[in-house]
Every structure is written in C-alpha cells, then in structure tokens.
Amino acid sequence: LEALRARLGRRFDAYSKAMINSIEQQIAISRQRITMLAARRSASAAELQRNSTLMVRGVVSQSSVDEAQATEIAASAEVEVENLTLKRLERQLEAMRQGVFLEDGQNDVPYSHQRQDELAIQIADLDARAAESRTRLGEISKQLAEEARRVDSLERAVMTMPFNGVIWRNNVVAGANVVAGNELLRVLDCRDLFVDILVPEVDFDQIYPHRAADVRILGTDNVIDGEVISVRGNSAVIEEPTLAAMPPSGRGRNARIRVALANSSFNTDYSNFCHVGRSVQVRFHTRSFTMAQWLTRLWFSIW
DSSP: OHHHHHHHHHHHHHHHHHHHHHHHHHHHHHHHHHHHHHHHHHHHHHHHHHHHHHHHHTSSOHHHHHHHHHHHHHHHHHHHHHHHHHHHHHHHHHHHHTTOOOOTTOOSSOHHHHHHHHHHHHHHHHHHHHHHHHHHHHHHHHHHHHHHHHHHHHHOOOOOOSSOEEEEEEOOOTTOOOOTTSOOEEEEETTSEEEEEEEEGGGGGGOOTTOEEEEEETTSOOEEEEEEEEEEOTTOOOOOTTBSSOOOOOOSSEEEEEEEEOOOGGGGOGGGGGGTTOOEEEEEOOSSOOEEEEOSOEEEBOO
C-alpha cells in the first residue's frame, strides 16, 4: 500500500504540474487578449467620437454613428468578458496550487489524489490495528510469562525437612500430575530407632518400661544399649501406619515389648536405610531372669 501510495503521489505531482503550467499559459494568453481587446475598445471609442463630431457637422449620417457606438459597446463587453475569464483562471490556478481542481468534468481532486486519500485512510486503519495488535501482543506476552511462572511454581516446590532422613518410598514419577493431599513419598526418620519383640506372657511382669536392655544385630558383634518404652498384651490393638514395616505377628500368648535404641551409627547409616527390618537379639539383665529372644524385624517411626 505504501508503494502504491508513493506511485500515485508521483502521478498526482506530475499531473498537478502539468495542469498548473497549462493554466499559467491560459492566464498569459488571457492577459494578452485583454490588452488586445482594450486597444480595440479604445479605437472603437475614438471612432465613435469622430463620427459623433462629423454627424454634428453633417458629414456622416446617424447610422454611421450608431454603428460606431455598437462597435464600441461590443469591444467593451469583450474586454469585460476576458477580464472575468482571467479572474476565473487565476482562482483556478490558486486552487490547483492547493491541490483542488475545478475544471469541468472533474471532481475537486483527480482520481490519483482520491486514491491517495483512500490509501491514506487504509494505511491509517492498518496502523491503528497494528498498534492494537502490538498492544494485545504485549498483554499476551505478559500473560504468557505469568502463566509460565505459575506453571513453573506448580511443577516444582522446594521443601525443607525438619530432620535428616532417607527416602523410603517414592509414589510419583517425573512429569506426573499430583493432587493436593495425596502422599508423594515417605521419608525415614532415623532419629528414634526401636525394636519390637515378643516374649511369653508369663514373663510379662519381669519386663516393664524404663528397664535396660542390650540389643545385638544378628551377624555383628555390636551391642547397642536399649530401654523398654512400652509393654502390651497379645490382644492389644496396634495401629501404626507410619511404621516402615509390619510389626511381628504374635503367636500364642505373647507380650509385645518395644525397646528404644540409644543413638549409634545406625541413626545415620542412610545408605543401608538405617538397618530397618534386620533381626536382633535382645537381652535383659537380672539376677533371677535371663532371656534371649530372636526378633524378626527392626522398627522405627518415620515422618
């Protein structure tokens, strides 16, 4: 559109120059005609004056005076007409210099100039729509950036654990959608290790909370100090969903004893999952009672 507008502009400029040159030539011719007609009017006026003088003397007739008078009137009229023509041409020239053409059979401006105006309107409309599109593009870019930040915030989250531990169970895979409230993973809390053992109920009264015990992991010579933290009967209902493994199932009439372990290297042995589930041997020191019980699992609570 800009190229077409420029081409039409060049055509309009060439047309305007040609029309202005033509009108200027017509004005020059009109001025020459006025000079010629003015001379003819002067001659007619002089002829009328002579015939009028001669008629008084009886040299010429009244008809000669009337003819001279008619000629003088016609010459004056021609001068007046040509003056009006000159004024019209001058007004037309002034209008052309301002881009308005007043010739017969034309509108106020030529077709090329009209097309220029139409193109100018179209270009202005396109510029306005382009500006609007740029504004919308800027708004969409901001919305896109905001949405990207929102999605990014939903894709990942930094969580700080209140303790050091090891991932025990991972319930999600990379790129999977998660729902608020669903369990994503379980982390082992190795700060408080303990073991669960089963002993015959006949020995129930011999084992009580805060009683000391020695705990040895089967396959090693390491002995860890322990302390009884709870004693429960065989029929007691135990619901501990936060444990990493199932407590040993009782057979017959057994008492369930939980022994807390003192801090040791097991509390930070994350590569071996703090030895969860290993079998141990527990011994309680007393003068009247010595007991060793093989265990099936090593237990501790998780976060």
